[in-house]
Amino acid sequence: MTTPPYKRAAQRLQEEEALLWTLPLPEGTALAATGSLARRELTIHSDLDLLLLHEPGCAPTEEELAQIWYPLWDAGKKIDYAVRTPDECGAIVNHDVTAGLALLDLRHISGAEELSLRARQSALKMWRRAMPKNFDAVVDSAIKRWRRAGSVVAMTRPDLKQGRGGLRDADLIRAISLAHLADAPPLGQERELILKIRACLHEHLRRSRDILDPEYAGDIAHDLGYESRYDLIRDLVSAGKKIDEALTEALAGARTLLNRRQPWYRRSSRRRPLELDVVESEGRVTLSREPNFEDPGLPLRVAASATRYGLPIDPGVWARLARTPVPPEPWLKVQSADFIAVLASSEWSPHVVAELDAHGLWERFVPDWQWVRGRRPAEPIHIHSIDNHLLATVAECARRSVQVARPDLLLLGALFHDIGKGYGRPHEQVGAEKVARMAARLGFHYQDRSRVQTLVAEHTTLSRLVAQCDIYDPRTVDTLLEAVHHDILTLELLGVLTEADALATGPGVWNARLERGRDHLIARGREELQRLHYLSPAPPMVRVPGELGVHPECEDGFPVVYWRGEHQRQSIRILALCAAKAWNIEAARMVRVGEQVQAELVVRPTAGRQTIDPNDLIQTYRSGVHTVIPQIQPRPCAIYWHESIIEIRTPDQPGVFGEILRVLPEADWIELKNIGDTLIVRSALSAPINRAETERNVTRALGNS
Template sequence: MTLVHEAVGGSPDAARAALAAARAARSAELDRWLAGLLAAERVPRPDPGEPPEGVALVAVGSHARRELTPGGDLDLVLLHRGRDDVAELADRVWYPVWDAGLRLDHSVRTLHEARTVARSDLKAVLGLLSARRITGDPTLVDEVRAAVLADWRADARLRLAELAEMTRGRWESQGELAFLLEPDLKEARGGLRDVHVMQAVAASWVASAPGPRVRAAHDLLLDIRHALHEATGRSPDKLVLQEQDAVATRLGMLDAGVLSRSIAEAARTVTYAADHLWHRVERFCAPRRAPSRARGVERTPVGDGAVEQEGEVVLARGADLDDPALTLRVAAAAAQAGLPLAPATVERLAERAALPPVPWPAGTRDALVALLGAGPAAIGVWEALDQAGLVVRLLPDWERVRNRPQRNPVHRFTVDRHLVETAAGAAALTREVARPDLLLVGALLHDIGKGWPGDHSVGGAVVARDLGTRMGFADGDVRVLETLVRHHLLLPETATRRDIDDPATVETVIAAVSAVPGRERELIELLAALAVADGLATGPAAWGAWKAGLIAELARRAIARLAGGTPPPPPLLPPEQLALARHDGAAVRIAGSRITVAAPDRPGLLWRAAGVLALHRLVVRNARVSSPSSGAAATAVLDFTAVPEYGTPPDPAALEADLRRMLADRLDVAHRLERRARSVRPRAGVAVPPPRVTIVDDASSTATVVEVRAHDRPGLLWRIGQALGECGLQVRGAQVDTLGAEAVDVFYVVDADGRPLIEPAALSAVRLHVLGALKDDGAR
């Protein structure tokens, strides 16, 4: 027979249309030829050209799907109803196929044999699920397909678990198609095989069939594989570097770079859909729980506007789609809970949710930081937003790096995925810096300049400045972000190429960070943490113990050269709060998210007030605590900014009443909080870095300064304050800030006599006690 091997080119649409037509023609030609082979009889029959009775020739695999590329293998099954001459019939087909030089995978089965093999051989059943009759007894083919499909559905819980294990093994051995320099278009994760597996899962009725975006991605990968076979005259599935330009030309693409970007986009579309499919399969295959007496689907709040439903995060019924922070806040809630966003929810957000104005409101910026701060759990959620086009709508400059290949064996990922991986890695280093929000956003943007011509560090600094302004950061913070991106390679390159024992080397670092006066130490800490996250996200060839040690030592020497960098002093009260502090007795004011309490100073006032806020499901975003007077009649002013954990804000009158009851010692805050905690079902969430408690030396001559860096959670301030109170300490001043999902809190404390702690043993005991109170925060 004659096979179709026609070179294609021209526009991408025309080239791909020609490839699809070639596959269709080849499939039709093969069908006619194979049908004729089976129909040829040595002994003439009344109806020559008809196949023998009780037998059928069936195609499985790519030929069954009419996707056979020029070098693809034929996979045929000869079905029969117990014919004695079936071996002779098989020889009529197999030998001419071999003589034509085609590779052939073949088998001969009765209905019973086909059904038995399908129940024990996973590859066999996957083939038979897509079987297509070429010629012969149609009833026999229908019976086989119906029997195999019935068994597949009846045994779905067992067979899908087996299929999941086989698929994971294939992913581990083949890698991820979107990020490979020389990918296997068929077997790698996100490749053609995954779409075929998704179709098999859909046949079990456990999940839906692949949608139009996945089918379009599959067709593009199939066309690329076809062009590869045409270009090489062979049948490889691996697209090696030296063949990529030729394949791009046959597809009408500009060059190999455009080809690689197209592959990455298609593969990520397939991977995203497959991840959600396997999430459903995993829940289906899990041991069944006893049926609940509760009616309807269980919905558990995981954040403001977000609830968990069937293992995914969906919008709460009262979610405000006009809220410009909703999209990122729901995404952050999903990532912090370690759950995927439901695809329907992502589509609804993309279609209807409001975009934030420029500059972004603080709530939108905090939601972005909370999303990135979830670490590796943020990657899948970010991918969901990206697949829906939301990332580019939020950050227009993202389009230039989206799916951009690095074409460098050192890098494991495309540029955009590398940025997200770096930010996820930086989440583990948030305890190392005073501004975790700038670290996370800087990590997300550090290579953003790779979408622009010229030095990516220089171009990226300009983009980072624009995006930092767009996100609503203060001018000083924007300058830090710009400098962080401009010099993100400063420490790695200086540490590995210069003599760090030379004083001029440290001066080089100091000169670079002096672009933001007064924040030099902060910048060095950020650069050091970013270097670690960047190196780890790049790949093993870019990072190692030797390089890590050099960078850490260079950063230590630069910080030592700068010295200083103590926490801020206790805040000064504005005039309106000074007036409130002079109020006779106690005063409580609630104005939206701003809650101010002025009362006679006494031990435990801070943590009890914070506990009342936690009882009303309020999360403290920042707080300032100060005592403008001293002595027996001292008055403390507690100024909180707090937002609802989820849902609507509490009734201001009820909140004020509970705060006044607390001040009058008529509310047992600890008992109420413990009772509430017992009623809440614990959830796994994501792994976060362990909390860090530091006693800052020489930061104050009148108080001991305790700095706490921890993952934010409801009641955190209450737990810290209670632990300080249990140590016999009183808070004279505090500066509490929540940056995304990270808390950076500084407390100025004194002992019962109003003096700072001095003894090392006492200081160590305080530090360990506060850590003990937060011991569960590193393994949520």
């Protein structure tokens, strides 16, 4: 019977250690191992990571070093070695995070064992002492590694060593526990499985490479006694998920503990309200002291707060959120807005959705998710499983949300564009059916449901036309316009989704030819539709019965504040008041009437009472306490012109509308809509108009200069 590769790796470890014991070491030195040799995790093709230790001032000569290393080179061994004192090991831990992690595994091989013990103690002591200062660097190093290698759970070609949920993350958990910042959970079985797969992979590849390609998965499954490669991948995904969850918990616990060790005056323990029943505490999103667990929108509100403010969610929140009921259909407008907000962050949305799914909450909002969870696509060009490809596409669309007038439709289409794969029918058709039901659940009206359904049904059309047709043939443009039903909004959404889908699929899918063809067809289609259907935006209607107050009727469930002043920049006072009271502006209308400016603000209170007391509003406004809008963070923006009307699109944040009003010239009317956490501001500027200066002022104010 053939010996399994992972057992041959164990035999190699014994042979290598026997060889190392025979090396002639100078007096007063020690030979120690780091890396996989120190952890006894060698494979057939692993390098030998060695460290020669000596006392200060007693470094070995070149001749002595040659007598140590040449026997290894003559035997054909690949070695990576260093020569240091024990104190130098501690200094390296303080300055180099990657090298420091390797030294934590240091193991004595031969020679003066006391030197190896001192070196490891020095490294451990410095690691524990420097961890409060280096913690952010450790996390940043891990994030950079994850971005390069991807996820063991999500990738169709997972990196067993460097990927998120791989061996490096298991090492990082141990390093955090050695710093006494978290407990190391039992992950022996998960680590052993990944090590066996890695040993078999090196054997079949005949080289040291840690990326598991699908064509080798079948042979490795046979080596390890699995019936098929799908069973192997299932267990690998499960192991990677456990390691990833354990690391996430360890990092969160370590950050909390480090914060508590700081002096009281430097701790971030203040509880800051974020949304109704949702607060920030110690840098994480958590629940208020007495939340309403009968509110079906509470889980979405927690998740939306995490993506809006870029904060992790406290692990203790999830079990409590499981008590909330499923929202009835159709959802309330605020629940739909929170759902879109969960998808609107290019950095945080994939992680937050993954957390919701891991705790059994995402499926209650997207029931079709169970079909694509962990499912591998049939196309070899895909680097992600279908569910993670959908989230990667959503992230790419969120990064480009300012390029479209309806980012909510774009994000919803991205989430559902490939959800119909694996049903035995064209996945575009199945996905269109499913997204139409989801749009109805969100309360979208018929026209928007039709648009997002068309977007999913035709999401491969642009790529197909560029690949198979002459893009300069007018008939190709006609085919594209027929596919989007001659709707300019759907055309723009399709252009952005095509790029995001290709970028999320894999390297090289989005290329210069596809980009050039997409741009040409979209531009030609837009010109044709504007020539046939152009309508100038109409000014909004406002009703302002007094200087300041609150309408008795709500709009889409939100209170409406009215205001009247002498010029538009004077409205910054009422906007500063809204920001101070944590009222998010969902819509706004401002019109010049004679010598006055009249405005209506549709606001969503995010903390405290959901109604507004008119007397309190007037008293607070007249007191003049709140006159300064919050300072905004630099965010992307896009600017478009329709004759004298400027359209500005930028991600929502407190104070951004006031900042836009501060730099805009006087206007005949201004209209704001908050769609998918993206502000779309249209303003009909009064003549004369200097477009270049206006664009320069807006982009500088929003942080794009």
